[in-house]
Amino acid sequence: MIIVTKPEATEEQIDHIIERIAEWGFKTDVSRGAMRTVIGVIGEEGAIREKPIAAIAGVESVTPVLKPYKLVAREFRGGNDSVVKIGGVAIGGPEIVIMSGPCSVENREQITSIAADIKSAGAKVLRGGAFKPRTSPYAFQGLGLEGLKLLAEAREVTGLPVITEIMDTKDLEMIEQYADCLQIGARNMQNFSLLKEVGRSKLPVMLKRGMSATIKDLLMSAEYILSEGNFNVLLCERGIRTFETYTRNTLDLNAVPVLKAETHLPVVVDPTHGVGLREHIGAMALAAVAAGADALMVEVHNSPELAKSDGEQALLPQEFADLVARVKKVAEAVGRSV
Amino acid sequence: MIIVTKPEATEEQIDHIIERIAEWGFKTDVSRGAMRTVIGVIGEEGAIREKPIAAIAGVESVTPVLKPYKLVAREFRGGNDSVVKIGGVAIGGPEIVIMSGPCSVENREQITSIAADIKSAGAKVLRGGAFKPRTSPYAFQGLGLEGLKLLAEAREVTGLPVITEIMDTKDLEMIEQYADCLQIGARNMQNFSLLKEVGRSKLPVMLKRGMSATIKDLLMSAEYILSEGNFNVLLCERGIRTFETYTRNTLDLNAVPVLKAETHLPVVVDPTHGVGLREHIGAMALAAVAAGADALMVEVHNSPELAKSDGEQALLPQEFADLVARVKKVAEAVGRSV
Amino acid sequence: MIIVTKPEATEEQIDHIIERIAEWGFKTDVSRGAMRTVIGVIGEEGAIREKPIAAIAGVESVTPVLKPYKLVAREFRGGNDSVVKIGGVAIGGPEIVIMSGPCSVENREQITSIAADIKSAGAKVLRGGAFKPRTSPYAFQGLGLEGLKLLAEAREVTGLPVITEIMDTKDLEMIEQYADCLQIGARNMQNFSLLKEVGRSKLPVMLKRGMSATIKDLLMSAEYILSEGNFNVLLCERGIRTFETYTRNTLDLNAVPVLKAETHLPVVVDPTHGVGLREHIGAMALAAVAAGADALMVEVHNSPELAKSDGEQALLPQEFADLVARVKKVAEAVGRSV
Amino acid sequence: MIIVTKPEATEEQIDHIIERIAEWGFKTDVSRGAMRTVIGVIGEEGAIREKPIAAIAGVESVTPVLKPYKLVAREFRGGNDSVVKIGGVAIGGPEIVIMSGPCSVENREQITSIAADIKSAGAKVLRGGAFKPRTSPYAFQGLGLEGLKLLAEAREVTGLPVITEIMDTKDLEMIEQYADCLQIGARNMQNFSLLKEVGRSKLPVMLKRGMSATIKDLLMSAEYILSEGNFNVLLCERGIRTFETYTRNTLDLNAVPVLKAETHLPVVVDPTHGVGLREHIGAMALAAVAAGADALMVEVHNSPELAKSDGEQALLPQEFADLVARVKKVAEAVGRSV
Secondary structure, eight states, rough: OOEEEOOOHHHHHHHHHHHHEEETOOOEEEESSSSSSEEEEEEEEHTTTTTTTGGGGGGGEESSSSSSSSTTTTGGGTTOOOEETTTTEEEEESSSEEEESSBBOHHHHHHHHHHHHHHHHHHOEEEOOOSSSOSSSSOOOOOHHHHHHHHHHHHHHHOOEEEEOOOOGGGHHHHHHHHHEEEEOGTTTTTTHHHHHHHTTSOOOOEEEEEEEEHHHHHHHHHHHHTTTTTOOEEEEEEEEEEEEEESSOOTTTHHHHHHHHBSSSSEEEEHHHHHHHHHHHHHHHHHHHTTTTEEEEOOSSGGGGSSOGGGGGGGGGHHHHHHHHHHHHHHTTBBBO | OEEOTTTTTHHHHHHHHHHHHTTOOOEEEEOOSSEEEEEESSSSSHHHSSSSSGSSSEEEEEEOOSOSSSBBBBGGTOOOOOOOTTTTTEEESOOEEEEEEEEEOOOOHHHHHHHHHHHHHOEEEEESSSSOSSTTTTTTOOTTTTHHHHHHHHHHHHOOOEEEOOGGGGGGGHHHHHOSEEOGGGGTTOOOOHHHHHOOSSOOEEEOOOOOOOOHHHHHHHHHHTTTTTTOOOEEEEOOOOOOOOSSOOOOTHHHHHHHHHSSSOOOOHHHHHHHHHHHHHHHHHHHHHHHHEEEEEEESSSGGOOSSOOOOBBBBBHHEEEEEEEEHHHHHHHOOO | EEEEEEETTHHHHHHHHHHHHHHTTTEEEEEEESSOEEEEOOOHHHHHHOOOGGSSEEEEEESSSSSSSSSBBBGGGOOOOOOEEETTTESSSSBOOOEEEEEEEEOHOOOHHHHHHHHHHHEEEEOOSSSSSSSTTTOOOOTTTHHHHHHHHHEEEEEEEOEOOOOOOHHHHHHHOOOOOOOOOOTTTTTTHHHHHHOSSSOOOOEEOOOTOHHHHHHHHHHHHTTTTTEEEEEEEBOOOOOOOOOSSSSOOTTHHHHHHHSSSSSSHHHHHHHHOHHHHHHHHHHHHTOOOOOEEEESSGGGGGGGGGGGGBBOHHHHHOOOOOOEEEEEEHOOOO | EEEEEEETOOHHHHHHHHHHEEEEEHHHEEEEEEOOEEEEEOHHHHHHEEEEEEEETTTTEEEEOOSOOSSSSSSGGGGGOOEEETTEEEEESSEEEEEEEEEEOHHHHHHHHHHHHHHHHHEEEEOBBSOOOOOTTSOOOOOOOHHHHHHHHHHHHOOOEEEOOOOOGGGGGHHHHHEEEEEGGGTTTHHHHHHHHHHHSHHHHHHOOOOOOOOOHHHHHHHHHHHHTTEEEEEEEEBBBOOOOOSBBOOTHHHHHHHHEEEEEEEEEHHHHHOOOHHHHHHHHHHHHHHHHHHEEBBBBBSSGGOOOOOOGGGGGHHHHHHHHHHHHHHHHHTOBB
8 A cells, every 4th residue: 555645744644644554553664755755554455455544634645556356366366267167068268158048038939949049059058037127117127937937948948057137135045946147237236235145156146347337346346256255256248338329338348358367257248238239249249259258148039129128139040140150260260169 | 209210221121110010009100201211109108118119120210209207207296396304304395405424334422423513513314324335345344233223323312314325125124113214325226126125115215326327317216216106215416437537436416407307306416425535525515506406415424534434535523514504605595595 | 656566577577677767867765565566766757757667577557646737736836826817807816707608600790799798797708619610511610710800899899808719720820819818629628739839829728628538638738838838728627528418518517626726727617518408507507606616608699599509508698697697696605706 | 300399398389490490491290299299300401400409499309310421421432341542552451451660750770670570570551650649748749850751761661651640730741741641649530620631631541539539420520531522531449538447548349340330431440549558459459350440550669668658558579470460360260361
């Protein structure tokens, strides 16, 4: 921790800062300049990070030296990658995994048919929402338990493991009975009660980046889950909110190489929500793989114009199959497989 | 709803759009231009809003004519303001209400002493966190039930009604026993399970704007609460996330007159989190009142450099008292009182 | 300057960093931690700021201790405010100055009539664009020299000094003949050639904040002007670009108290462009004054629906007169006058 | 153009809107709803776009049906791609072109040596700044004319055509004598005087996207250049400003497929400024190619830690050569070559 004082800080104020830090059990290294004094704090940084040093009179800035996350940091695994399994499917290894399915589970015929389609196209994990976080209270909110049962049936038929979103701590036990992976949506990325709860689950968790979450915020939210004991966490880039309105969100592919460098956790990219325009999802999926993503999540619907949610950004099964073929080529160009 | 087709849309595609809308039970008004066709959809817009029209081939854009919210809209109250009561304190009338207290409840002495200080300075509602949404799992998470009891004790002593944050649907019953108003924090603004739950409470709710929530998003989240039957909702502007890093957030005072025009619900401004720099909270509090806010929420601590959270942005009791005096003058200049 | 090394930095790399800094003529203060080494650079920071220290192998971060601006810093004037004069009108003193006029000069009758209206309402400076920065090449681009002459005529009649925008270094001599103050628009805030050129002018300059300029960027652009010898600079907050689309821009009033603390230069607020919605300009003007602005710039037109630019955000003369009366009350509430 | 009226609009107001539009020479198609009236304006939209319709009493919103750009629109070329030549190098065809060189020209030895290195690695165009837009007036501002001469010498030696930045209308003639392509930097993307000036040049122009420019803004700025007669324009995505601070900017690759769909002009991506972190430039370069970019611009320096600008984000010549080999593979995976 490095403290810089204000130009007008008095000697008394500087002495008080140093004393306060000593009271908290830390040593200091003080370097007095013409304008400002620089105070280095020596000792275990985690312990002093939460102290309100900036509240002490005379302090201009407080800069941490270490990262605020520990368990998710790449160094924690000695620089190695973590591999997270959904059912029997490994994410984070050499193979790029494609997850797919509709936005919402709507009925048996819909989910079973789409599950079969995406499996034959090359998808390895089935997605589908039973609990839907919709901006409007008047929009379709998902089938709930019925949707979970239909997902489990589709798994039975196709063998594809299932990922689905959890929105409420109350629903964890129920969802655990049917799903293979829990999804935390972007709007709940800082729902800390929910993060703690899934941190106690046996299931892996895919954590989506919030719309205005920095990469650091995302890692801190993942840290919540790991700190409760669940190390099977996937991070998902799904677009951030910027001033640009042509695209639904701004898929931030910069986050892919940054996350791969900062953390051992696998990185998933969701181009569907990221760009939000059906005709551009393919280009962004290819770019995500070239940038280093470990997995993709792409929405597919067999009748988008009748979909109960997000039909305008779903690919048709045939479009999806074509995309998988193109993804395969780019994956090979960067030394991976699909 | 106004649909504009792509320049390359075929006659068949345009016919299919019109048929699909007819199947959904709506009439259309079609105007064919040289480049694009404009299709007006006639009928109850709420019913067609959720249809995936943009997924139909040939559609370029879909523009709603009506607002997506009903219950929160100013017109719903015939243009009148709603007045929401916390305990006996009315917010939304001529008087500007000041809510204050520490970020977190830390112990009996702390909360009781601060409560007494802010009351004598002119605050009408006591705030204090018992459940704290902290970015880091290693930071102080609040006293929980113990904190709620201490808040109730401070109310006993001072007579000030209490507002405190709820983070989990599981905690509602417990918090209802101790608090006079529920706060939904910025990070939970789109935690729709929580919104529905507090929508069934008897207590009023203060809903804070999310860090990347548009004004429309905020109103839609409020609509969730009202649609469950709870009309006692306050909206709180507390700063949005922008590219500017000098300030902790960017307090968006533009939202104040906009919200006052769009909705009948009272508007609260939280300059503490909004600007996040102790020395500038006062200026932003005055500006909020000049912009038309109905209430202010300002954090106060009697020993900021020992606070367990956010000490760097808490005012001292004396600074707060001075601020209330200045707020009073600006309130009077705009025809209100404190 | 404080340098922090990467965890994996080798001893050779750390030695090389120290040597390189020594070659540049600076001393270092090295503090080796378990994970990272912290190197303080001792000496005149301005001279080392531009060195590519971050390019040296093993460096994780480089944090300056001092501010990058000197001449615009509040300390440069010993903590005092600068007062800048446009014609005989002083900005930056106790009186809040209101500048007004149409977006564009359109013809003699228009500018003379509006000038008379705003003068009688209480404005002290006349604004009007002769060179207009329009997003579209097909939009009205301003009357050019003819517009400048009409502005000078309106000054003749009313006695109001004139501020107008300069867009091209080539036009400086011509504009200097007619105007009392040069305006640099938001889109040219980092047109460094133009900044240098107006830095050599005898006229005062009002520099508008760019749409994505941080407060620091704005101050650095002002530093360009002062560094060429022109100290008569006004800074103008006129709204930044954020994700919010309800308002045209997001007027960032947080910048007002921050700028007043950081620099001695006067601060102007332009609520017209800032919020961009006619009905909310008044609220934001009042808020700007409460936040500490030294001057306001508000657009007025006597026939907005026939204006050649920005008619939708112009106030009518009578609306403007009413606003001035309200501004006066708020100014007095914060100890100033109009 | 589609006009929607306010719920409280009176019959008189609606009639006045229709009359005003008739006065401007347009017909209307009026559809009266329960809450709002929708008025379609029939006729050449370009002619009515600049009218201040939103300023007319009773108007709630004005939505254009057509795009505001014409010459840059893909339809203008009948759906075909434009190919722009820099010297003899074609950009916009099947081959992906790599432009490279240092941030600034520093001296003969530096530019000649780097030019030779990048040529042998596979670059086809040499970049180098002679006029540098630096945030600080105290930073290296470029060698000016001397820099241009050194660039021309490097071209002489290597045969690589040269692209360099123009910052001031005054410099056009001089730069035209030495360069093969003009670059408009991000900070000047809306310097409309400069856009008009380069629109009259014989040289091709690479226009960089401004830090807060929407895709539409970028296209409108390109429209300025084409509307003056210069159709040889390249568009360059180089990162936008968002809330994320880990990366220097947020390289917005979503813009690549969007621009390829909207315009016939070739699209260049600059990952160096886009992500701004040396270790992640390679990943973003690969992703840009996968997303559909026609060209890349990558900065290289042979001694980054002694560079006069931006050394921290320059690749070493050997790193660049390795990157070109990887780019080649991804280009082939998407059916293109290098």
